[in-house]
Amino acid sequence: MSGSTKKPEIVVFAGPNGSGKSTITNLLRPTNMVYINADEIQQALGCDNMEAAKIAEQRREACVKARKDFCFETVLSTERNLNLLRRAAAEGFFIRCYYVLTADPQINVFRVATRVAAGGHDVPVDKIIARYDRALDLVKELVPVCDVCHIYDNSLDTPYRIFKKRKDQYWYCPEADLWLKEDIVALTGIHSVVRGALNKQS
Template identity: 75%
Template sequence: MENKSIKKPEIVVFAGPNGSGKSTITNLLRPPMLPYINADEIQRVLDCDNMEAAKIAENRREECLEKCKGFCFETVLSTDRNLKLLKRAKDAGFFIRCYYVLTADPQINVARVASRVSAGGHDVPTDKIISRYDKALSLVHELIPFCDVCHIYDNSLNEPYRIFKKRKEEYWYCPERYLWRKDNIVALTGISNAQRAPLNNHRTQS
């Protein structure tokens, strides 16, 4: 009998601080075949408050995990709550793909959230944006080991620029001339043995 490998269920996570541009990357790269679990979307559809929407999203993620079904979600990842979820998923045999979106300065995030609010979007208090930015970036080095594939994009300028990539146990970095040197990327990721990526390898891709 032919022995066919069984494809692992996949989790695709779009992570990063408020105002970094996760939704832009999500719209570009979200796989259409996976259920998309997003608390903001749940809140709009069900017309509920943000706490209820967050709880519904959490329950849906847990249900997918229990049933070994793949899914896609967004998270600020400023606490270890979803890190623990990803660890359990990894232990259960899920394939984990992450797109992490950040900026080089939290004031960029503050300005973008203000712009979003003026266009009718949801607000996040400035002090929370800044505190979550610092907490989220401090957890990146804990996130990477759980990921089979991880892309980190700086979205400070006009378009996302990939500064780091992990695939299985190989790592690459793409320094950006003004904002991210190799030592900055090492400090962020905790990975000191990444190879320099070829030119033009910084573009948005899966």
């Protein structure tokens, strides 16, 4: 019997409302994985957002129980999905995260308003800002759970990778003017981060 059995994998796209997760997801989402998205469930079934969120949670739990690869998108502003990732990691899943943020929650507010004007779903301004703060506070708890973690600043027209973790190695991008080393340490809680060329290759 081979000892190199591949671990089941979870790919998670996380970050505050209006950060541009969906854009990153569309670029990087593995096409060979089950994709669980509450917005798509709501559109497909015609249910309300609470019911869609419940169905999405049930599908994630079912994948973990079946040890099946899957991918999902989340604001990650509460412990619920973080606890799911912790439990999956403890059960042998490989956790890969793409975290998308901006340098200022007002950018998120503007983008959500732009999305609504184009026919997209709304999120109240107070919720956007509260979730932004809670989500960034949880990054310190998210990074240790992940085998691989990429953090992108999507404040401008093009996403810019500011942090990368692979196993027990950590890099930050020295060219990111808005994210000095001390800012990355404050965001991630990782003090052993070193300089790296994070935007020359994926």
